[in-house]
Amino acid sequence: MKQLINKVENIVEEQISGMALAHPELQYNAHPRYLIGPSSSEKVALISGGGSGHEPLHIGFIGQGMLTAACPGEIFTSPTPDQMYECAKAVNNQAGILFLIKNYTGDVLNFETAVELLHSDGIAVGSVLIDDDVAVKDSIYTAGRRGVAATVLVEKIVGAAAQRGYSLTQCEILARRVNNAARSFGVALSACTVPAAGKPSFILEDDIVEFGVGIHGEPGIERKAYTDLDSLIEQMFAEIKDCPEYTRILQQWDRETGQWLKNPVTIEPFVANEQYIVLVNGFGGTPESQLYGAYAKLTECCAQANFKIARQLVGNYCTALNMQGLSITLLKADAEILALWDDPVNTPALRWGC
Structure with missing residues (x-):
């Protein structure tokens, strides 16, 4: 099938390079790959990412009132832990880092690794899992419900909160609340x-x-x-x-103990x-x-x-x-x-x- 591409192995590199050229306010780092926008030392840095192919998610939502940075993987493939780790270090400030993660197995495992590495460096970091898809409970890509378009809403709302000066803890609580209220x-x-x-x-x-x-x-x-x-x-x-009440397992990084906590949360009907x-x-x-x-x-x-x-x-x-x-x-x-x-x-x- 005809597509506007050159070599398959260069697709993501060429497309993201082009986006950075079209939007010079974005700073592109090629190795490891991430994009960052104008940031502030006074607000929580929001980072998301995932496989490419879902644009404008996530790279199109970097800027004032949304994401600080994004880590794009290959097509439909999770970004690697070093992308997330180096990206977070590049935007690190005293307000902390919050990862917003769609619930796909590769994304979750790699972001978890990045969280643990950043914590060991003494960087305040949190993470929130997005799992808004009510179609299926488990899939070939996930354990639990998939993270899909509500990610856009979470990034916008929490991005505005960070812009207002919400703390890392406040942004985490808000992101979970928005996710739990979205289907x-x-x-x-x-x-x-x-x-x-x-x-x-x-x-x-x-x-x-x-x-x-x-x-x-x-x-x-x-x-x-x-x-x-x-x-x-x-x-x-x-x-x-008509989706009935259901229970999801909330996975939360405890910054005090440096451990992952898992607690059940009841999601109420609309x-x-x-x-x-x-x-x-x-x-x-x-x-x-x-x-x-x-x-x-x-x-x-x-x-x-x-x-x-x-x-x-x-x-x-x-x-x-x-x-x-x-x-x-x-x-x-x-x-x-x-x-x-x-x-x-x-x-x-x-x-x-x-």
Whole structure:
């Protein structure tokens, strides 16, 4: 399949080099690979990362009011511990480092290693795991629920908090609260094409969708018959709205003891008469016009359920290369979360109030 690339082994290097040239406010370090933006010695440094192929996540969200830096791995491959470690040291300040980690096995293990190395260096560091996908509990990439598009919301809200001067502990608590209040669900109409493979990662018939797909094309709940957009959005919304109470294991780095703690946390169902931030997110191969059609139906679903849409975002923010499809994310939001969402942000891929 034709793609705008040169050699497969150079894809990430060339694309990130180009991004740094297009956005000279970003500083690109090639070995190990990371990008950092303008930083302040007075605020918590937020670092995220993961496999490339999900752009603009994460590298497009570096800047005022969001991430301090990001560590991109190869396509759909976790960054390595040395990337995270060296990146953190490059932006280290007295306010501390907070890693925001999507729940994928490779990402988790490598970020954990970086946390332990930084702690041994005497650097104040914390980490928060994002696992908002309610489609499946476990997958071929994860133990537990997958981290998907709510990552964008966490990075924006916690980034605003750091910009305001929240402490490392306050940013950690807020990030976990936002994650626990967010739920996502995705569907694919067709698969993405990983450049190294040169062909779609799976085949769907014209009248079939992968219902509950992951952002690497991982299987969902089932392959479901597709009839029309409105019916599909209704089915996706029902999965989010009707998801029952469940328990997740909170893994937290204890800076006092230098140990990982694991505690159960109860995630409560969504309820009516609450305010929600809504994200309709494209997977890279879906026209934005179709995403707006999906949002139109989603507003009807929310109104019928008495979910009050307080803020909305529609577009391609957490993609899967060229996969056709979309995800829906709902975040139950209180006054603090809404105020932080409204704060100015100035990054390559998200910008308002500046």
